[in-house]
Amino acid sequence: MTTLAEATPAAPAHTQGLGDENSIWFKLTALQRGNEQNPMATLMHLAERYGGVIRVNMGTEAVVFLTEPDHFKRVLVTKVDDYIKYFDGLKPIFGKSMITHDGALWQKVRMPQQPAFHPDMFAEYIPYFLVAIRAKMDLWAGLAKSGDSFEMVEQTWTLAADMICKALFDRDMPFNPHVVFKCVKTYTDVMNHKQVRLKKVHGSDDFEIAEDDTAKAMEVWANVPAEVMAANPREARERTLLTMIDAAVADPSFPEFDRQQAIDELKQYLWAGTETTALTLAWALYQTSKNPEMAARIREEGQQVYGDREPTSADYGSLVFTRAVIQETMRLYPPIWGLIRVATKEDEIGGKRILPGDRVVLFAYGTHHSPKYWEDPETFKPERFMGEAAKKRKPYTYIPLGGGKRSCIGGAMSQVENTLALSILLRRFRLEYTGIEPPGLTATVTLTPKAGLHFKVHELG
Numbered sequence: 001m002t003t004l005a006e007a008t009p010a011a012p013a014h015t016q017g018l019g020d021e022n023s024i025w026f027k028l029t030a031l032q033r034g035n036e037q038n039p040m041a042t043l044m045h046l047a048e049r050y051g052g053v054i055r056v057n058m059g060t061e062a063v064v065f066l067t068e069p070d071h072f073k074r075v076l077v078t079k080v081d082d083y084i085k086y087f088d089g090l091k092p093i094f095g096k097s098m099i100t101h102d103g104a105l106w107q108k109v110r111m112p113q114q115p116a117f118h119p120d121m122f123a124e125y126i127p128y129f130l131v132a133i134r135a136k137m138d139l140w141a142g143l144a145k146s147g148d149s150f151e152m153v154e155q156t157w158t159l160a161a162d163m164i165c166k167a168l169f170d171r172d173m174p175f176n177p178h179v180v181f182k183c184v185k186t187y188t189d190v191m192n193h194k195q196v197r198l199k200k201v202h203g204s205d206d207f208e209i210a211e212d213d214t215a216k217a218m219e220v221w222a223n224v225p226a227e228v229m230a231a232n233p234r235e236a237r238e239r240t241l242l243t244m245i246d247a248a249v250a251d252p253s254f255p256e257f258d259r260q261q262a263i264d265e266l267k268q269y270l271w272a273g274t275e276t277t278a279l280t281l282a283w284a285l286y287q288t289s290k291n292p293e294m295a296a297r298i299r300e301e302g303q304q305v306y307g308d309r310e311p312t313s314a315d316y317g318s319l320v321f322t323r324a325v326i327q328e329t330m331r332l333y334p335p336i337w338g339l340i341r342v343a344t345k346e347d348e349i350g351g352k353r354i355l356p357g358d359r360v361v362l363f364a365y366g367t368h369h370s371p372k373y374w375e376d377p378e379t380f381k382p383e384r385f386m387g388e389a390a391k392k393r394k395p396y397t398y399i400p401l402g403g404g405k406r407s408c409i410g411g412a413m414s415q416v417e418n419t420l421a422l423s424i425l426l427r428r429f430r431l432e433y434t435g436i437e438p439p440g441l442t443a444t445v446t447l448t449p450k451a452g453l454h455f456k457v458h459e460l461g
């Protein structure tokens with residue numbers, strides 16, 4: 001056992017916030033027990049039985065679950081400033097990055113980075129996405145030859161990390177993505193936090209870490225942003241997200257944007273821009289492996305739109321069905337299954353009182369699976385996101401990227417990444433799912449396949 005006091009006078013930064021059993025993540029995990037395959041089932045059942053606003057008293061605080069689109073709109077748009085972000089227990093992942101802030105400071109931090117996500121930038125990014133996809137294809141060609149089975153979320157995570165590093169930071173990944181992936185996984189499964197609770201050693205002023213796997217994982221993670229910054233630029237491009245962040249650090253009129261802010265922004269992107277994108281692509285590959293006619297339609301669409309050359313940003317708009325597959329995947333498996341806020345003022349939602357301090361969970365998964373808003377909600381039907389059907393959708397019934405001013409900064413870009421990756425990968429390979437069926441879900445900070453998604457890959461002739 002390591003005695004913290006021996007190593008450092010105070011708990012190291014990367015362990016701060018770990019093991020907080022008051023964190024809502026622990027409490028939500030407990031609420032999900034009862035259905036081995038789908039931890040969302042208990043919450044879905046509660047919503048069906050007790051309506052769109054459910055107040056659950058949990059010791060010192062109340063958690064209010066919302067499943068109605070109008071209530072989502074109230075929290076995300078109409079009264080957005082009265083519901084602030086909740087990030088307790090996630091400090092090691094996000095630090096003080098913009099995703100964790102509210103009000104004027106959030107706006108100030110977001111502003112210099114916003115231009116990197118303007119759709120005009122996508123044409124510039126696509127060649128870098130393609131380099132990363134090609135590298136993944138080389139790797140899969142090897143796996144096809146060896147016949148080895150592999151876990152898909154790890155594969156898509158490393159792809160997403162490579163795309164972000166190349167396109168947004170002008171860097172080749174200076175870290176081993178498989179090691180970093182495992183570290184992030186260790187941390188985001190909140191039940192692991194228990195293992196690193198800092199315990200006071202009986203009869204002394206020392207603290208000890210009972211199990212230090214998670215703390216070590218976070219140490220690796222904490223070093224990643226500095227490694228990215230220190231790595232050589234690939235092409236010394238002038239306008240990248242990283243150069244925008246550097247400019248904000250150098251701006252004397254913006255002292256809050258210090259070097260730590262820059263490090264934390266990178267941390268945020270390397271988590272928020274990889275985990276979610278990777279889960280979506282992995283689930284899309286699972287669904288298309290189960291529906292060979294969908295995989296065939298994606299291949300045909302690719303053939304028609306860009307034929308034997310590589311796709312460009314102009315082609316992206318025409319990959320209508322492939323993009324709809326990605327959108328439908330985010331409906332069935334929203335990576336962020338619940339958006340959490342803390343009420344700062346008294347409010348009334350659906351006739352129920354909300355008190356300052358209440359934790360409010362916008363239960364996206366519940367609404368995405370509700371028969372009230374989706375016909376045959378458990379069936380995978382990309383057509384819902386095409387043509388007239390898409391136009392008829394009631395606002396706020398689909399919130400995989402959040403909503404209002406705090407919606408995902410990288411959402412549109414991630415759809416470009418995933419649509420192109422799905423199209424290109426399926427045109428060369430056929431995937432054979434070899435994992436447990438159904439895969440089952442685990443819901444912690446994100447919604448993940450219970451035991452990963454295992455596949456074998458085959459080259460198409």
Ligand code: HEM
Nearest residue numbers: 098099272273276277280336339400401402408409410414
């Ligand atoms: C399928 C892919 C993605 C999904 C499902 C997703 C989901 C979300 C959601 C739901 C939020 C809002 C959270 C809330 O309101 O509590 C969010 C915010 C955010 N996302 Fe994404 N995201 C994805 C991809 C990306 C990418 C590619 C990036 C960047 C490279 C990114 C960066 C961010 C950032 C920085 C925020 C915080 C924005 C702010 O607070 O102003 N995300 N994302």
